Amino acid sequence: MIDPLLIRKDFPMYRDHVEMQGKPLIWLDNASTTFKPDCVIEAIERYYKKETSNSHRGDYDLCYQMDQEVMKTRKAVANLIHCKPEEVVFTSGTTEGVNLISFGWAMEHLKKGDEILLNEAEHASNVLPWYKAAKVTGAVVKFVPLTEEGRVSVENLKAAISNKTKIVACAHVTNVLGYIAPIKELAKVAHEHGAIFVMDGAQSVPHMKIDVKDLDVDFLVFSGHKMCGPTGIGVLYGKYSRLEETQPYMSGGGMNDKFNMCGEATFLEPPARFEAGTQHLAGIIGLRAAIEYLQSIGLEEINKYEEELKAYAVKKLEETGNAIIYNAKSEAGIVTFNIKDVFAQDGATYLNSRGIACRSGQHCAKILNDFLKTPATIRASFYFYTTKDDIDALADAVKNGGNYLDAFFN
Amino acid sequence: MPSSIELTPQIMREIIMDHYSSPRHKMTPKDAADYSTTHSASVNCIDDINVYLKSKDGVVTDALWDGTACAISTASTDIICDLLLGKKDEEALYIIEQYHHMIHEEPYDSSVLEEALAFMNTSKQAARIHCATIGWDAFESIIKEGHCHERG
Numbered sequence: 001m002i003d004p005l006l007i008r009k010d011f012p013m014y015r016d017h018v019e020m021q022g023k024p025l026i027w028l029d030n031a032s033t034t035f036k037p038d039c040v041i042e043a044i045e046r047y048y049k050k051e052t053s054n055s056h057r058g059d060y061d062l063c064y065q066m067d068q069e070v071m072k073t074r075k076a077v078a079n080l081i082h083c084k085p086e087e088v089v090f091t092s093g094t095t096e097g098v099n100l101i102s103f104g105w106a107m108e109h110l111k112k113g114d115e116i117l118l119n120e121a122e123h124a125s126n127v128l129p130w131y132k133a134a135k136v137t138g139a140v141v142k143f144v145p146l147t148e149e150g151r152v153s154v155e156n157l158k159a160a161i162s163n164k165t166k167i168v169a170c171a172h173v174t175n176v177l178g179y180i181a182p183i184k185e186l187a188k189v190a191h192e193h194g195a196i197f198v199m200d201g202a203q204s205v206p207h208m209k210i211d212v213k214d215l216d217v218d219f220l221v222f223s224g225h226k227m228c229g230p231t232g233i234g235v236l237y238g239k240y241s242r243l244e245e246t247q248p249y250m251s252g253g254g255m256n257d258k259f260n261m262c263g264e265a266t267f268l269e270p271p272a273r274f275e276a277g278t279q280h281l282a283g284i285i286g287l288r289a290a291i292e293y294l295q296s297i298g299l300e301e302i303n304k305y306e307e308e309l310k311a312y313a314v315k316k317l318e319e320t321g322n323a324i325i326y327n328a329k330s331e332a333g334i335v336t337f338n339i340k341d342v343f344a345q346d347g348a349t350y351l352n353s354r355g356i357a358c359r360s361g362q363h364c365a366k367i368l369n370d371f372l373k374t375p376a377t378i379r380a381s382f383y384f385y386t387t388k389d390d391i392d393a394l395a396d397a398v399k400n401g402g403n404y405l406d407a408f409f410n
Numbered sequence: 411m412p413s414s415i416e417l418t419p420q421i422m423r424e425i426i427m428d429h430y431s432s433p434r435h436k437m438t439p440k441d442a443a444d445y446s447t448t449h450s451a452s453v454n455c456i457d458d459i460n461v462y463l464k465s466k467d468g469v470v471t472d473a474l475w476d477g478t479a480c481a482i483s484t485a486s487t488d489i490i491c492d493l494l495l496g497k498k499d500e501e502a503l504y505i506i507e508q509y510h511h512m513i514h515e516e517p518y519d520s521s522v523l524e525e526a527l528a529f530m531n532t533s534k535q536a537a538r539i540h541c542a543t544i545g546w547d548a549f550e551s552i553i554k555e556g557h558c559h560e561r562g
């Protein structure tokens with residue numbers, strides 16, 4: 001059983017009663033980023049205060065220990081998503097992960113006329129890198145239509161896929177609507193047509209158990225900062241055979257085997273091949289602390305609790321009679337809504353004036369807004385430290401949302 | 411023109427709501443070739459607007475805008491259109507400068523801002539400063555670029 005009040009004791013952002021607009025902060029923007037518990041902050045601090053060193057080829061103790069720390073984090077990630085440690089590549093986040101696959105795999109393997117299949121609910125980070133690969137190779141990006149409800153469906157993928165399809169990329173949980181995509185079935189369809197499957201786990205890895213071997217995806221990308229970890233650190237998982245056929249898109253120290261002055265170089269094997277330059281070592285250490293923290297709470301518990309919060313929020317917002325909800329039926333702890341007759345940005349400013357952090361906007365999923373038929377929405381997103389009181393405060397604000405100019409005059 | 415003394419919060423709200431619910435200058439010009447125009451959008455907000463300025467003999471004869479915008483950017487952009495009409499470039503730039511001073515809580519000449527005074531509290535919601543200035547910045551850049559040299 002999750003007890004958010006007990007959990008909050010681990011988080012300085014709660015423990016220190018951070019305020020916004022002179023009111024207790026109500027943080028409902030967890031799909032954007034998350035708070036950090038003491039153990040993560042302490043791990044980072046420990047690196048800077050007591051364990052500072054670079055990694056690779058340690059001739060002295062601190063450096064040797066650093067290499068051990070990096071390896072331990074690779075193992076922690078492997079344990080989290082059920083892969084081998086050598087299949088874990090550190091990146092700066094989801095965005096870099098997709099770019100790495102686009103530059104390193106797609107640009108090497110795609111040719112004119114090949115197809116990359118996305119869908120209308122993808123985040124910009126899982127769209128724009130593919131445009132780039134398409135531009136360079138002459139491949140085309142196509143969008144699989146969503147169902148009327150806004151879901152990614154196996155049927156629609158089957159209808160759109162062909163033997164020209166080389167890549168299918170899809171978010172496990174979409175960041176605006178919060179539906180869970182049937183990844184295992186989608187990946188199977190992709191493989192039956194000779195395509196690889198890329199899963200964006202930015203909104204799922206922090207919230208549920210993930211088993212990449214069971215899902216059988218070729219690549220998975222996610223970000224540390226959305227799972228209580230540091231900013232600037234993320235993970236690219238690739239099946240080892242896929243990593244082997246991927247080219248590094250950055251080169252430099254730490255990833256080459258040898259090079260000479262004739263312009264020749266050979267690269268190390270994955271994952272080191274993709275980790276050029278000094279890595280975000282404090283981030284890597286902090287990421288492990290975050291993973292261990294989430295596991296100590298239990299990802300199944302987290303998932304269950306968020307489902308409960310989601311249902312509660314939908315009910316409470318509906319009761320106000322003043323909200324338009326766009327994703328009442330989706331599984332994740334994300335509610336996308338508007339206050340009646342209030343432009344999303346004005347609504348979010350009003351929430352800010354009450355200490356509530358929600359995000360207005362197109363949430364980077366610009367394409368989806370053509371599908372939702374509204375220029376903008378407000379998104380409230382939950383995590384295991386969210387309380388029902390937070391949601392009550394949101395509902396109370398939404399009820400009075402017609403007075404949104406209060407934000408400037410009260 | 412209201413002075414700041416009689417400008418109660420209630421009146422300021424009404425000014426904003428009035429220009430938001432029925433903007434006077436929100437339209438795409440039919441004779442677009444007669445206007446100088448610029449587009450303005452930002453990663454910080456949803457607002458995505460175009461502004462259009464027409465002048466004759468160094469005096470603004472029309473100011474219009476169109477696009478997607480929140481209440482704050484709609485009303486502030488619509489109000490600057492009102493203020494620009496009939497102004498010379500220097501006058502227009504002076505008004506815009508005073509507005510920026512007001513928004514950033516610096517001393518300003520309130521005598522030229524008229525209904526734009528309704529935005530004097532914008533800094534309370536710092537994240538919305540951008541919305542209160544998006545249209546103003548766009549017109550300023552057109553005027554400064556020396557734009558509105560008379561067309562047609």
Ligand SMILES: Cc1ncc(COP(=O)(O)O)c(C=O)c1O
Pocket residue numbers: 031032092093094095096123125126171173174175200202203223
């Ligand atoms: C589904 C999805 N993909 C990708 C990203 C990008 O993540 P990051 O900014 O951490 O690279 C996000 C973050 O908002 C997301 O929600």
